[in-house]
Amino acid sequence: MKFLAPVRIALFALAALGLASTAARAHPHVWVTLNSELVFGSDGTVAAVRHAWTFDEMFSAFATQGLDKDNDGKLSREELKELAEVNVTSLEEFNYFSAAKNAGKDVAFDKPKDYWLEADKDNVLTLHFTLPLKAKAEKGEFTIDVYDPTFFVDLSFADGTVVKLDGAPAGCAAEVKKPQSQGTAQTNLSESFFNSLSASSQFGSQFANRITLRCK
Amino acid sequence: MGLRQPRRIALTLALIGLGVASLGALAFAQGSPFGVGPTSAPAPSGIGAWILAEQARFFRALSAAIREAKADGSAAYGLFWLSFLYGIFHAAGPGHGKAVISAYLLADGSTIPRGILLSALAALVQALTAIALVGIAAVLLGATARAMGEAVRILEIGAFGIIIVFGVLLAWRKGGAFLQALAVWRSGSVAHDQTHDHGHRHAHDHGHGHEQHVHDEHCGHSHGPEPAELAGRGWLKRGLIAAGAVGLRPCSGAILVLVFTLSQGIFLIGVASTFAMAAGTAITVAAIAVLAVGAKEVAVWLAAGRGGLGTVAFRGIELVGAFVVIALGVLLLSGLMASERMFPV
Numbered sequence: 001m002k003f004l005a006p007v008r009i010a011l012f013a014l015a016a017l018g019l020a021s022t023a024a025r026a027h028p029h030v031w032v033t034l035n036s037e038l039v040f041g042s043d044g045t046v047a048a049v050r051h052a053w054t055f056d057e058m059f060s061a062f063a064t065q066g067l068d069k070d071n072d073g074k075l076s077r078e079e080l081k082e083l084a085e086v087n088v089t090s091l092e093e094f095n096y097f098s099a100a101k102n103a104g105k106d107v108a109f110d111k112p113k114d115y116w117l118e119a120d121k122d123n124v125l126t127l128h129f130t131l132p133l134k135a136k137a138e139k140g141e142f143t144i145d146v147y148d149p150t151f152f153v154d155l156s157f158a159d160g161t162v163v164k165l166d167g168a169p170a171g172c173a174a175e176v177k178k179p180q181s182q183g184t185a186q187t188n189l190s191e192s193f194f195n196s197l198s199a200s201s202q203f204g205s206q207f208a209n210r211i212t213l214r215c216k
Numbered sequence: 217m218g219l220r221q222p223r224r225i226a227l228t229l230a231l232i233g234l235g236v237a238s239l240g241a242l243a244f245a246q247g248s249p250f251g252v253g254p255t256s257a258p259a260p261s262g263i264g265a266w267i268l269a270e271q272a273r274f275f276r277a278l279s280a281a282i283r284e285a286k287a288d289g290s291a292a293y294g295l296f297w298l299s300f301l302y303g304i305f306h307a308a309g310p311g312h313g314k315a316v317i318s319a320y321l322l323a324d325g326s327t328i329p330r331g332i333l334l335s336a337l338a339a340l341v342q343a344l345t346a347i348a349l350v351g352i353a354a355v356l357l358g359a360t361a362r363a364m365g366e367a368v369r370i371l372e373i374g375a376f377g378i379i380i381v382f383g384v385l386l387a388w389r390k391g392g393a394f395l396q397a398l399a400v401w402r403s404g405s406v407a408h409d410q411t412h413d414h415g416h417r418h419a420h421d422h423g424h425g426h427e428q429h430v431h432d433e434h435c436g437h438s439h440g441p442e443p444a445e446l447a448g449r450g451w452l453k454r455g456l457i458a459a460g461a462v463g464l465r466p467c468s469g470a471i472l473v474l475v476f477t478l479s480q481g482i483f484l485i486g487v488a489s490t491f492a493m494a495a496g497t498a499i500t501v502a503a504i505a506v507l508a509v510g511a512k513e514v515a516v517w518l519a520a521g522r523g524g525l526g527t528v529a530f531r532g533i534e535l536v537g538a539f540v541v542i543a544l545g546v547l548l549l550s551g552l553m554a555s556e557r558m559f560p561v
Contacts, residue, residue, distance in 0.1 A: 029469065056276075058278070058473070058476045061472075061478075061479040062361050062471070062476065065475050066354065066358050066361065
């Protein structure tokens with residue numbers, strides 16, 4: 001009896017703790033509209049992915065708060081320079097939300113280059129950056145899934161988006177596949193849909209936007 | 217009584233140790249993407265997914281409603297309504313507030329009205345923090361998002377630190393009361409027939425660890441714990457600390473709305489919308505708090521017929537609540553429970 005009670009309490013406390021931590025989940029606070037391009041090297045293989053991600057207006061307003069140094073109501077590339085730097089630096093930890101596969105193997109990216117932020121007339125931000133492949137791509141299928149596995153950022157291609165190919169050899173074509181449920185994700189995430197996900201499946205990847213490149 | 221300080225310390229430390237060890241096993245903490253809201257959201261399922269989707273939908277709609285309110289002032293009512301609904305759904309999903317409040321209510325003299333009051337206070341403080349932050353940093357100082365992110369981080373560390381310290385103090389009080397109740401019950405059940413209970417146990421904490429009045433010799437009437445008697449004094453002060461600490465960390469959604477309305481030149485509408493959100497949040501947190509208090513009352517009621525055991529159960533629940541407060545504080549401070557975060561933009 002002497003030790004039972006404390007042990008029991010400890011077990012209860014741990015159970016409660018477990019519950020509390022699984023209860024922590026969030027909805028995205030940031031929405032990104034994707035635009036991507038595949039850049040080919042002189043040897044005809046994919047050398048880099050060129051992303052242009054447009055943020056939603058609320059996040060854009062937040063991120064640019066206080067950055068209009070000359071108070072002209074417009075945000076120049078110069079005024080946004082530091083922010084772009086922070087963005088791409090922070091994205092590294094998340095592997096740029098880009099998971100690529102080539103001939104069945106995972107592809108690693110180098111640090112981004114040619115990055116900048118651009119604001120449109122409503123000061124909505126677009127982040128441009130290019131992700132070079134670390135190693136030379138092989139022949140065979142090349143795919144990139146763009147998604148946030150933790151679902152904090154909602155990334156999606158706009159309807160009818162075409163992935164451009166820069167310097168691709170003849171016979172190459174890229175296909176964009178939006179996640180099945182993406183169009184309805186905001187309004188119609190039915191329980192059965194979620195229940196059908198296996199426990200081990202990676203939730204975010206269900207929402208992946210997949211680019212598939214095939215070359216003849 | 218056989219209750220010595222060392223034993224109480226040992227029990228406290230053992231439980232804290234267990235909690236911390238379990239954290240170690242849990243964990244990987246991530247930073248933030250664009251310097252943006254990051255981290256470990258487990259795969260939602262069922263109703264959780266539905267709440268998540270609703271939150272996202274409402275939050276998304278806020279942006280358009282703000283634009284409409286800018287173009288046409290009367291559309292602001294639509295924005296307030298939407299903010300209110302968002303508050304309700306948002307609090308049902310992530311957010312540390314309801315967890316800490318519920319745990320605190322388990323730990324300390326809780327009644328349903330108190331639970332509702334504290335939930336409302338926490339939501340109000342949270343709205344005021346967001347308004348003060350954006351009002352001072354962005355409106356007055358023209359600070360950048362990065363500076364605001366840092367301010368939020370400081371508030372967060374302060375808030376979570378207070379929660380941990382507060383939880384430890386609470387655990388200390390409740391641990392003493394629990395061990396005392398346990399000793400009383402044990403001595404009672406050893407010396408006498410169990411059904412013949414030793415009623416009048418002043419096992420409540422008076423804030424002095426040394427004064428442990430245990431009046432053991434008032435036999436003859438069984439007497440379960442009365443909430444009023446067991447609630448402990450100074451709950452209001454402690455309740456205010458809990459609500460204040462929870463509210464000290466502003467919600468990302470409110471900050472986004474405030475900054476966005478500021479950029480649209482309708483900051484005051486953003487302020488009103490933040491209060492509408494707080495009203496919604498208060499309703500959900502209060503509902504969860506009522507459930508927590510209700511569950512506790514049922515548990516105590518079930519144990520009440522068993523005399524001293526009822527007090528032991530009551531004190532046990534309180535102690536568990538106090539440890540959950542500590543655990544939540546540690547999880548939050550370590551970033552393991554980041555259900556949302558502001559952007560180190």
